Amino acid sequence: MSLQQVTAPGIGPSIGSPAPVDVGLRKWIGARSSDHLIKVLSVLTLISLWYLLSAVLPSSVMPAPHVVAEVLWKQMVGGEIWNHVAISLTRIVLAFTLAMSVAILLGFAMGLSRTAESFFDVWVVCGITMPSLVLILTIFMVVGLNEKAAIVGAALPVVAILSINIWEGIKGIDQKLIEMAKAYHAGQFRIIKSVVAPQIAPILLASSRFGLGLIWKMVLFVELLGRSDGIGYKIEFYYQMFNMGEVLAHALLFLFVMLFIEIVLLGMLEKRLFKWRPAKRRL
Amino acid sequence: MSSAASIEIDHVSKIFPGRGGAQDFKALDNATFTVDAGEFVCILGPSGCGKSTLLNILSGLDDQYEGVASIHGQPVGRHGVKGSRIAYIFQEPRLMPWRTVRSNIEFALLASGFAPSEWKERIDRCLALVELADFGDFYPLQLSGGMQQRASIARAFAIEPDVLLMDEPFSALDELTARRLRQQLLTIWSTFRSTVLFVTHNAFEATFLSDRILMMTKGPGGRFCDEVKLDGLTRPRSYEDVRVFEASKKVVERLVSHVGSLDEE
Ligand SMILES: Nc1ncnc2c1ncn2[C@@H]1O[C@H](COP(=O)(O)OP(=O)(O)OP(=O)(O)O)[C@@H](O)[C@H]1O
Ligand SMILES: [Mg+2]
Numbered sequence: 001m002s003l004q005q006v007t008a009p010g011i012g013p014s015i016g017s018p019a020p021v022d023v024g025l026r027k028w029i030g031a032r033s034s035d036h037l038i039k040v041l042s043v044l045t046l047i048s049l050w051y052l053l054s055a056v057l058p059s060s061v062m063p064a065p066h067v068v069a070e071v072l073w074k075q076m077v078g079g080e081i082w083n084h085v086a087i088s089l090t091r092i093v094l095a096f097t098l099a100m101s102v103a104i105l106l107g108f109a110m111g112l113s114r115t116a117e118s119f120f121d122v123w124v125v126c127g128i129t130m131p132s133l134v135l136i137l138t139i140f141m142v143v144g145l146n147e148k149a150a151i152v153g154a155a156l157p158v159v160a161i162l163s164i165n166i167w168e169g170i171k172g173i174d175q176k177l178i179e180m181a182k183a184y185h186a187g188q189f190r191i192i193k194s195v196v197a198p199q200i201a202p203i204l205l206a207s208s209r210f211g212l213g214l215i216w217k218m219v220l221f222v223e224l225l226g227r228s229d230g231i232g233y234k235i236e237f238y239y240q241m242f243n244m245g246e247v248l249a250h251a252l253l254f255l256f257v258m259l260f261i262e263i264v265l266l267g268m269l270e271k272r273l274f275k276w277r278p279a280k281r282r283l
Numbered sequence: 284m285s286s287a288a289s290i291e292i293d294h295v296s297k298i299f300p301g302r303g304g305a306q307d308f309k310a311l312d313n314a315t316f317t318v319d320a321g322e323f324v325c326i327l328g329p330s331g332c333g334k335s336t337l338l339n340i341l342s343g344l345d346d347q348y349e350g351v352a353s354i355h356g357q358p359v360g361r362h363g364v365k366g367s368r369i370a371y372i373f374q375e376p377r378l379m380p381w382r383t384v385r386s387n388i389e390f391a392l393l394a395s396g397f398a399p400s401e402w403k404e405r406i407d408r409c410l411a412l413v414e415l416a417d418f419g420d421f422y423p424l425q426l427s428g429g430m431q432q433r434a435s436i437a438r439a440f441a442i443e444p445d446v447l448l449m450d451e452p453f454s455a456l457d458e459l460t461a462r463r464l465r466q467q468l469l470t471i472w473s474t475f476r477s478t479v480l481f482v483t484h485n486a487f488e489a490t491f492l493s494d495r496i497l498m499m500t501k502g503p504g505g506r507f508c509d510e511v512k513l514d515g516l517t518r519p520r521s522y523e524d525v526r527v528f529e530a531s532k533k534v535v536e537r538l539v540s541h542v543g544s545l546d547e548e
Contacts, residue, residue, distance in 0.1 A: 176377055183342045183371035184442070185363040186394035194390060198381050276381045276422040 063245045072249035081234070081250065085257060088219055088230040095154035096215045100208065102155075103162035107207075110163070111170025120163075127160025136222055145226045153226075154218040162211045169203030201273060209266050216258050288356075289446060289478035290318040290341065295350035297336050310336045312504040314350070316497055320445075323472060323479045325489035327534070328499030329542050334482040335374075338448045341480070342371045354446055368395055370444035370477075372452045376431035378423040378438075384410070385419040388438045395442040409437040412471050429460040436464070440471055449481040453488070462522060465491060469519065486538055490531035491520060501542055508541045 047065055054064040063071075075081040106124070109116035136153040143149035173196060181191045223232025231254045238246035297311040311333040318324045326334055339345040340352050343359045354364045363369060370391075378387045388406045397405065410416050413433035423431050432452060439447060453461035465488065472479060483489050489496045490513065498509040511534055520527055 176373070176375065177379055179344055180371070180373065180377040181390070181394070182344055182361070183369075184391045184394045185343075185369075186390070190394060195379065198379070274381075276383075276424065 060242065061244060063248065068245055068248045068252065071245040072253055075246075075249055076253070081253065084229060084231050084234050084250075085254065088216075088223065088232065088254065089257070091151060091154065091219045091223070091230060092212070092216050094151045095219055096208075096212055098151060099155035099158050099162060099215060100211055102159050103166055103207070103211070104204070106159070106163040107166025108170060110167040111173075117167075124160045124163055124167075128164065130157075130160075132157035132218065132221070136218075136225060140226050147227075150219075150222045150227055154215060154222045157218055158211055158214040161214070162207055165207045165210060166203060169207070170200070172203075173199045202270075205266070205270055205273065209262060209270075212258075212262060212266070216254075220254070288317040289320040289322070289354065290480060291351070291353045291356075292316050292337070292341075293351040293353075295337070295340060295348055295352055297333065297340065297345070297348045309504040310502065311340075311348075312506045314507055316507055316510075318478055318480055320478050321476045322495065323481065323493045325481045325483055325493035325496045326499060327483060327486060327489045327496050327538060328505060329501050330484055331502040332499045332505030333502055334484075334499065334505075335450055338371070338450050338480070338482060341446075342369060342448055367445045368442050369446045369448065370439035370442055372435055372439050372447070372449045374451045374454060376423065376428075376435040378431055378434055380423050383420050383422055384415065384426070384434045384437075387423070387434065388441045391438050391442050397442070405441050406437075409441040410434075412440065413437045413467060429456050429464065432456065433464065433467075436468065436471075440475060443475065444477050447477045447479045449479065451483055454483070454485070461488075466522075468492070473518070486535045487528075487531040490516075490534050491522070491527055496534060498538055498541055509537055511537060 050062075050065050054062045054067075056062075059067070106120055110120050110124075111117075135157045139149050139153040139156060143152060177195050177199075178191060181195045186194070219230070220232035220235065223230035224236040227233050231250055234250050235247050238244075238250065292314050295311060295314045296309070299308040299310055301307045314333075314337060326337070328334055336345070340348050341354070341359055343361050343363060346361055352359050354369065355367050357364045357367075359369075378384070379390070382390065385406055388409065389402055392402050392405065393399075406419065407416070410419055413436050415430060415433055415437060418426060418430065418434075423434065426434065432455075436452070453464055456464065469492065479493075481489075481492060494513055496511040496513065497507055498511070499505045500508045513530060516524075516526055516530060
């Protein structure tokens with residue numbers, strides 16, 4: 001969980017050269033397809049490794065990929081699994097909204113005021129040091145084994161790291177551009193709208209992606225600990241039954257759903273927002 | 284052009300208060316000078332003598348100072364000076380990277396209250412002046428450093444400033460690019476005839492560009508110590524002109540006699 005990686009958002013959109021010459025374009029496509037090829041190979045290798053593992057281990061512990069795929073297919077057709085996906089997704093949305101709201105409040109306060117910065121500094125440091133399990137169990141103890149506790153329990157462990165993220169971003173806002181806007185006598189409102197907001201948007205988007213990635217794992221964890229529905233609960237249930245096929249099928253399906261949201265939806269939003277950023281250069 | 288004073292700096296001093304028990308820092312000591320309307324004046328002084336500090340005061344960015352700084356007879360303030368348009372070109376281009384060049388200029392036009400119907404014509408004209416006519420729809424990060432600085436010059440001239448403040452705008456560029464931009468700047472200036480206050484630590488640049496050079500001593504507490512008039516150098520000036528070269532040599536001598544050595548430069 002490096003901060004650096006988060007403040008400079010993951011997938012860099014590429015504009016390439018603005019008036020692509022034919023040669024440049026062809027090269028670019030070439031680079032692109034070889035990139036895809038490597039990705040496909042990487043996935044194939046992963047599946048082969050899984051096969052290898054399933055051949056070595058007893059099938060009750062590590063079922064082969066096609067067995068899991070079959071189980072997954074039956075579940076998807078059966079329909080029951082979708083209810084649990086929906087339940088987990090609802091919890092994710094709620095916990096994410098809660099965590100983001102608190103983190104935005106804290107992050108902005110710390111980024112804009114020195115007093116708030118030194119006051120909350122200690123809290124945030126404690127927050128990132130505290131093991132999530134301790135926080136979640138404490139919430140269950142205090143609030144009770146209910147839905148509210150599940151949401152708060154999933155949100156709380158990520159608030160600190162998200163706050164730091166947003167705080168760093170706010171501190172990185174380019175003061176020189178604000179000076180430029182003032183020198184051209186732009187009003188306060190216009191400065192916020194046209195100079196500050198466009199710098200905050202990428203910070204929030206990057207934090208959202210990062211936060212979502214953490215939250216969904218927390219939600220599964222909370223469901224496993226103290227809920228009787230949701231994907232996390234189903235995983236725990238089949239684990240108790242010693243049915244690894246179902247465990248992996250549930251985990252895989254949810255992984256796909258979340259990857260879709262993280263990469264496809266948020267990634268597309270990012271590409272749209274940052275078409276001004278030049279293609280990332282490799283070192 | 285009338286010779287009424289356009290910029291007036293009257294006994295202006297600036298002290299940066301020391302943080303956390305540190306000593307106060309005097310960045311500018313009792314500066315007094317005027318610049319006439321349509322005049323091109325260079326402030327020449329070593330690094331750290333308070334040149335940027337002075338421009339920040341004149342542009343209204345810094346309103347914590349002693350003395351009086353006024354433009355066209357009105358004290359400068361955060362919201363500019365009524366009836367005058369002031370543009371500021373910084374050492375770096377300071378373009379918003381998420382906006383195209385055109386849209387960056389539009390921001391300045393909007394802030395200065397120009398009607399949107401005028402924008403396109405103004406922007407096209409100013410981009411052509413800095414030879415960026417084809418680059419309006421490019422994002423700043425797609426341009427070279429010199430092109431970005433030209434875009435920021437276009438932005439400044441787009442608002443048709445009465446007063447133009449420039450803070451070492453070419454010092455980050457290679458000498459050849461800087462030369463071309465200086466030449467372009469003079470050409471543009473000769474059509475607009477804004478009052479220009481240009482800050483630099485490069486004696487040749489000051490000589491080549493200005494009607495008058497104001498010299499400053501080393502900081503802390505930089506003071507204005509000398510003045511060189513360059514009326515003798517007729518415009519348009521060229522780099523090949525021996526007279527410009529001779530004059531700049533004299534300027535360097537004078538500067539050295541005030542500052543000591545130029546080792547730092
Ligand atoms: N915000 C600040 N707080 C404290 N001291 C400052 C501040 N800004 C500038 N100074 C000090 O004031 C002095 C003058 O700074 P200024 O930026 O005006 O120098 P300059 O003449 O523009 O130099 P350069 O040619 O290097 O740009 C410097 O010694 C600097 O340390
Ligand atoms: Mg400076």
